[in-house]
Amino acid sequence: MRNIVRHSPSTGNGSPDVWGVYEADTGSIQYIVADPETREAALIDVVQNFDPRSARTDFSSADQVMALAKEQGLKITWVLDTHPHADHLMASCYLKQQTQAPNAIGDKVSEIAELWSEYYNLPDTFKPEDDFDYLFKEGDSFKLGKLEVNVWLSPGHTLGSITYLVGDAAFVHDTFMYPDSGTSRADFPGGSSAELWTTLKRILTLPDETRLFIGHDYGKDGREPRWEATVAEHKRENIHLAGDVSESEYRKRRDERDATLALPDRMLHALQVNLRAGKLPEPEADGHRYFKIPANKF
Template sequence: MTAAERLPDVTAFHDRRTGSVQYVVADPVTKDCAIIDPVFDYDEKSGQTWSENADKILAFIAERGYRVQWIMDTHPHADHFSAAPYLKAKTGAPTATGSYVTRVQKLWADFYNWPDFPQDGSQWDHLFSAGDTFNIGEIGGYVIHSPGHTLASITYVIGDAAFIHDTMFQPDSGTARADFPGGSSAALWDSIQAILQLPPETRLFTGHDYLPGGRALQYESTIAMQIATNSHLSVHRDKAAYIAARDARDATLPMPKLILHALQVNINGGQLPAPEANGRRYLKIPMDLLTRGSGE
């Protein structure tokens, strides 16, 4: 098998607290790997942070003898802190996200009243734009811009695997919400249609699974499965119908309980706030910015 024909090994790590799915994607021959969308643990009731999720990933990588080439986020997450800085400190690997993160930084820096906050994406080591290519070992990858859930969202296609974050979920769960600041159901439809142009056998790895109905964890599908059985896309087959259904559904959803906590960390590349004079870190929560629901 040539490098061009080699398929990446993909291992998922599920965080039940947030429903997030984190990935290690590796070239099985060279043992080079990337970490995608890692979680840094945070409890909003106590303010405690810890590194259980990231440490599990590091232990797995050490067990497999992998070398970390990249630590990649698909977008600034609204429901967990990114563990990218923690993992960079442990591995030395560069951090990366989409260049479109500057649009989210501009939006949220205004919400947090941070006029001096750097809005150029310099908090990451590398910014990917649509069409950019990279390698995991000898397996080629490239980037698709996939806005809609956020302005910044990107998809990483690595070999036969696409990491589709918050665009489509498992077929029984449909598609992601598009009502966050900067979100757009119309843009999400277009992003999903672009992903669905990939070969039918492409493996799709989603960014969340909430175990609907108490079923077992699922995170992998294919293009063919999504086209045939996605609970939103197989019913709402044209853009106008999808937008109407998506917007109606989103109007019933509370905001994620960590969105105001997480965005101030994640637009800063996952860096926690700097300690103040007393040695403690503090988050800043804007009042009455997001007014729908309690998040519970």
């Protein structure tokens, strides 16, 4: 079955076209964002498919995203990720090879790599500066066609998450969920509910009409997956933030909820791949690749 696709059209001058492609196995939303004038496009948070039962990988979702871009007459000029995902493997390296576009992520991925090299006992294995062409920091900007893309450091879910701002569109990854589902967890190594609160409040300073595109949705109460809501809608309807919610109230609710959550079933596989831009571990003597999973550390 093909993944759900929805188009959020440009709202006018300086506003991008956005396509969201839902990956049902992980509840992830993959994005194409494009300059309507030049047809240059970036891919954001595209999934490398992974079956945790067999440890088999494929690029069917990434291929669908690229096929959609081709169908729309778009030229892919950037391959972007917002953070090293814990719940899916990224397709960054594959997409770079297929499109010849540079790939990028936030510069604090280097700190995340140091953290996880200890968990995996894999010193000198993760070198993001070698696997990504650009490591963006707070305040950086770059061009997508004639549109300017601005980068915000948005920690909380991870210590190195970044948000991409493109006109009236903001790709806010694992910060907000859809308003009826609140916000994202902050209990992974390097995460912080205090930093997530600051990130959420900063995003809500954007103009009310700004379209916020989130990283995940799980179809709460059986509804169709949703991933786009405006700043105004989040201010009014987000179940964790609407009304006069204080930081202490938010953090208590977030931390108590996070304490009940299990690790994502792909997490220990995903981090050792995503810290290498989606490349699997190097082949061993028999020509096969092997994941390394720490026992009894979590």
